[in-house]
Every structure is written in C-alpha cells, then in structure tokens.
Amino acid sequence: MPVKPSEITPEKVYKRRRTLIAAGLGILAVPALSKGYGLLQQTQEEEDLPFPSVSAQPNRLSQPLEPTPYETVTGYNNYYEFGYSKDDPARAAKTLITSPWSVELGGEGADKPGIYDIAEVKGEHAIENHVYRFRCVEAWSMVIPWNGIKLADVIKAAAPNSKAKFVRFTTLNDPQQMPNADWADGPYVEGLTIEEAMNPLTLLATGIYDQSLEQQNGAPIRLVVPWKYGFKYAKSIVKIELVEQMPQNTWWLQNKREYGFYANVNPQFDHPRWTQATERVIGELGRKPTLLYNGYADEVGHMYPDLDNRLYYY
Amino acid sequence: MPISTRKHLLNIALFLVLVWGIYDAIMGPDLVSELRDFTGRYGAYLLLISLLFTPLSQRWNWVKRNLSMRRNIGVWGFIYATVHLLIWITLEFYYDWELMLDEIAGNLFILLGIFAFILLLPLAITSNHRALKRFGYRKWQMLHTLTYIAVPAVISHHFMAQKSDTLEPLLMGFVLVLVFVWRYRHAR
Numbered sequence: 001m002p003v004k005p006s007e008i009t010p011e012k013v014y015k016r017r018r019t020l021i022a023a024g025l026g027i028l029a030v031p032a033l034s035k036g037y038g039l040l041q042q043t044q045e046e047e048d049l050p051f052p053s054v055s056a057q058p059n060r061l062s063q064p065l066e067p068t069p070y071e072t073v074t075g076y077n078n079y080y081e082f083g084y085s086k087d088d089p090a091r092a093a094k095t096l097i098t099s100p101w102s103v104e105l106g107g108e109g110a111d112k113p114g115i116y117d118i119a120e121v122k123g124e125h126a127i128e129n130h131v132y133r134f135r136c137v138e139a140w141s142m143v144i145p146w147n148g149i150k151l152a153d154v155i156k157a158a159a160p161n162s163k164a165k166f167v168r169f170t171t172l173n174d175p176q177q178m179p180n181a182d183w184a185d186g187p188y189v190e191g192l193t194i195e196e197a198m199n200p201l202t203l204l205a206t207g208i209y210d211q212s213l214e215q216q217n218g219a220p221i222r223l224v225v226p227w228k229y230g231f232k233y234a235k236s237i238v239k240i241e242l243v244e245q246m247p248q249n250t251w252w253l254q255n256k257r258e259y260g261f262y263a264n265v266n267p268q269f270d271h272p273r274w275t276q277a278t279e280r281v282i283g284e285l286g287r288k289p290t291l292l293y294n295g296y297a298d299e300v301g302h303m304y305p306d307l308d309n310r311l312y313y314y
Numbered sequence: 315m316p317i318s319t320r321k322h323l324l325n326i327a328l329f330l331v332l333v334w335g336i337y338d339a340i341m342g343p344d345l346v347s348e349l350r351d352f353t354g355r356y357g358a359y360l361l362l363i364s365l366l367f368t369p370l371s372q373r374w375n376w377v378k379r380n381l382s383m384r385r386n387i388g389v390w391g392f393i394y395a396t397v398h399l400l401i402w403i404t405l406e407f408y409y410d411w412e413l414m415l416d417e418i419a420g421n422l423f424i425l426l427g428i429f430a431f432i433l434l435l436p437l438a439i440t441s442n443h444r445a446l447k448r449f450g451y452r453k454w455q456m457l458h459t460l461t462y463i464a465v466p467a468v469i470s471h472h473f474m475a476q477k478s479d480t481l482e483p484l485l486m487g488f489v490l491v492l493v494f495v496w497r498y499r500h501a502r
Contacts, residue, residue: 021497025466031470274417277416280406
C-alpha cells in the first residue's frame with residue numbers, strides 16, 4: 001500500500017525529532033555524569049584516616065522517646081542477604097537458624113581470643129534496656145527499645161592489647177539460608193574504632209521490646225551504635241575482631257563516595273543523592289529535623305574533634 | 315472484542331492495580347515509602363511501555379491492532395506519576411514547601427523527577443481527541459515527541475533513587491536505548 005503524502009513526516013519535523021531523541025539519550029546519561037563528577041571530587045577518602053583519641057565518659061543514656069510499634073520494627077527492614085525490599089527480610093529470614101549460635105572473638109588485638117556461645121554470653125553480662133533513635137542513611141528513622149549487653153564488656157573479656165585500635169564485625173553469610181547472600185560478594189563487614197566500641201552507648205543487642213531479636217532484625221546478636229547511620233548496625237554477627245587496621249566496611253566498598261567508615265549522623269552533610277538535614281519518622285507524616293549525632297552529641301561528640309570533616313559524616 | 319471494550323478493560327485493570335498498590339501499602343509497615351515507590355515504579359513501567367508500541371507494532375500485528383491503547387497506557391503512567399508526586403508533597407513533606415525546595419535544590423534526581431513531570435503535564439492534558447483536532451496532527455505529534463525527553467528523565471530519576479540494586483532501572487534504560495535506536499533509524 002503506498003504511503004499517503006499526509007502520512008509522511010516533513011523533513012524539518014523528523015530532524016527536530018532526531019534532535020529530541022539525542023537530547024533524551026543525553027538525559028539518560030545524567031546518572032553516569034553525576035557519578036563521574038562525584039568521583040573527580042573524591043579525594044578525602046584516599047587520605048590516611050585519623051584515629052580519634054580516647055577520652056571522657058558519657059552522661060545520659062536513654063531519653064524519653066516514643067517507641068515505634070513492634071510490628072513496624074519487625075516488618076520494615078534492610079537486610080539485603082534476604083532481599084532488597086523492606087518487606088523481604090520479614091518473609092525470607094524466618095528460616096535462619098539462630099540457635100545454637102557462637103561468636104568468634106579474636107584478632108591480633110585480643111590477648112584472650114575465644115569462641116563464645118551466645119547463650120553463655122547472655123548469661124554472663126547484664127542485659128540492659130535502652131530506647132534509642134534509629135536513623136537510617138536513607139533518611140528515615142524509628143525509635144527502638146533495645147535489649148542487649150555493652151559491647152565494652154565483651155571486648156574487655158578478650159583482654160585487648162595495644163594493637164586493638166579498631167573492631168571488625170563479620171556477619172553470617174550462608175547461601176544455604178540466605179537467598180541473596182552474595183549481594184556484596186562476601187560477608188557483610190562493619191567496623192568501629194576501639195573508642196567507639198567502648199562507648200557505653202554501644203550495644204550488642206539480643207532483643208527488642210523484651211523479646212529475642214527476630215531474624216529480620218539481625219538475630220541472634222547485632223550491633224547498635226545509635227549516633228551512626230543504620231548500616232553500621234551489623235546483623236547476625238559471627239565474628240568480632242580487635243584489629244590494628246581500619247576495617248573496610250561493606251558499604252564503603254560498595255560505594256566509596258556515598259558511604260564511609262564513620263557514618264556519624266550529621267544534618268550538615270548531605271548524601272550525594274539526597275539531603276540528610278531531615279528525616280521521615282516511620283509512622284508519622286511529614287519530616288522532622290535530623291539531630292547531630294542523632295541526638296547523642298553529649299555522649300559521643302568528644303570523639304570527633306573536627307565537625308567540618310566529611311570523613312566522619314558519611 | 316472491539317477495541318473500545320479492550321480499552322475499557324485496560325482502564326479498569328490499571329485502576330485496580332493502583333487500588334491494589336494502595337491497599338498493599340496500607341497493610342504494610344510504612345505506608346509512605348511503599349505508596350511512593352509503588353506509584354513511581356509502576357508509572358515508569360507504563361511510560362516506558364507506551365514508547366514500545368510503535369516499534370513493536372511494526373513487527374507484531376496484535377500490537378498494531380491495539381496501537382490506540384498507547385494513549386491509555388501513557389495517560390495512566392501520568393496518573394501514577396501524579397499520585398507519586400502528591401504523596402511526596404502530602405505524606406512525605408506534609409506541605410513543607412521550604413523543605414521541599416531545599417530537597418529539590420540539593421538533589422539532582424528529584425529535580426529530574428519534577429522536570430519529567432512538568433514535561434508530561436501538557437502531554438497528558440492533550441491526550442484526547444479534541445486536543446488532537448485542535449492542534450492538527452503535526453503540531454500535536456511534535457508536542458508529544460517530548461516523551462523522548464521525559465521518559466529518559468523518569469528512568470534516570472528511578473536509577474539515581476536506588477541505593478544499590480540498580481538492575482531494574484538499568485534494564486529499563488537498555489530497553490529505552492533500543493527504542494531510541496529504532497526510532498532514530500526509522501524516523502521519517
């Protein structure tokens with residue numbers, strides 16, 4: 001069938017269309033350009049990381065906060081080993097066997113390394129209750145009533161020596177039990193400075209709401225560091241090492257521009273792709289201002305002498 | 315089944331998908347992010363699908379027979395995008411315009427999303443027979459080639475919003491590039 005003259009797009013029009021198509025392709029390249037620009041600016045991470053001095057003790061530990069409902073805390077999770085969606089872990093993590101469970105304590109900084117059974121550890125140390133704000137790097141937050149032991153107590157039991165400058169946490173990585181175990185090409189690793197680890201705010205949580213942790217929340221034992229972004233809270237920990245070198249944490253390895261080692265909450269330093277000045281409180285409408293160190297500045301501010309150094313705040 | 319009936323069924327189906335998404339979000343732990351992400355994601359799917367009609371209709375007759383559904387899909391993509399934006403304005407920012415402006419200024423991906431929405435707005439308004447008649451086919455078509463700017467912006471927005479799992483927006487971008495290559499070669 002011959003093409004009717006009216007159906008033929010005039011040359012002027014199709015040339016314009018080609019221009020638009022080219023422009024559209026250009027817009028598709030925006031994320032790549034944006035990332036490239038960021039990489040050009042990336043210099044700080046390559047420098048040697050300073051090691052904050054050990055000093056001062058905190059004062060107030062728990063604040064009156066309205067806890068987020070249990071169903072929300074156990075239904076809205078980031079646990080990529082069980083899937084990328086917030087509701088994946090609650091569904092997929094149920095099969096994770098968390099008892100018996102042992103944690104290996106070691107590293108060159110530990111004079112008394114050992115393998116500890118969780119049940120024993122829970123019995124040896126006082127279980128404390130702390131209601132902490134939880135601030136995710138994705139700019140949402142919750143309030144969680146944790147039950148757990150002080151990480152400091154566990155570290156003291158390992159008799160740290162002068163090589164214990166950092167603490168490295170390794171979490172379970174079992175493809176048999178975790179459908180998305182290989183998302184980061186290896187086990188999830190997190191780290192703290194020894195001073196951060198010894199801070200009384202820092203917990204190894206074993207429960208919330210006076211109930212044992214559910215799998216999607218990192219059962220049977222997970223890290224809690226309330227002044228840092230949520231990705232620091234390593235879940236289902238199997239190994240704790242006292243080490244001399246700064247651990248290379250998983251999210252830093254994933255994207256060195258967007259996620260660092262310290263990851264202290266600071267509303268002044270935006271994530272490269274979104275603002276950290278405010279946060280969405282899960283279960284509430286609107287947003288509220290984010291607090292420096294997630295509201296724990298009195299307890300932890302002394303560890304970070306330079307408030308303008310992005311190194312501490314991403 | 316006549317095309318008008320098929321279109322009605324399509325409209326009902328896409329309406330029900332939206333209702334299902336809202337229901338699912340209400341039942342979940344965090345209404346705001348689930349509703350926001352659901353409408354954004356499905357809006358992007360629909361807009362991308364609307365661009366596939368022309369290339370695929372050259373190959374498959376059944377696509378050709380349903381070619382006029384393209385408009386319904388595109389308009390529904392816009393409706394999903396509108397709900398997405400309204401959730402952001404109401405539930406997420408609760409009409410805090412100052413904060414929203416800060417967020418837009420500091421975030422390229424949100425800027426891209428707003429940009430795409432602004433481009434889609436006139437297209438959605440003119441996605442009816444009366445507008446087509448009023449403009450005349452050529453002018454109308456010229457206006458609607460703006461989708462070639464808007465949809466890349468939507469997919470870039472989707473890509474940049476991801477924390478780590480970028481497979482889906484990358485695949486969508488790949489499909490879009492295929493559409494563009496086809497379009498470029500067949501532009502007459």
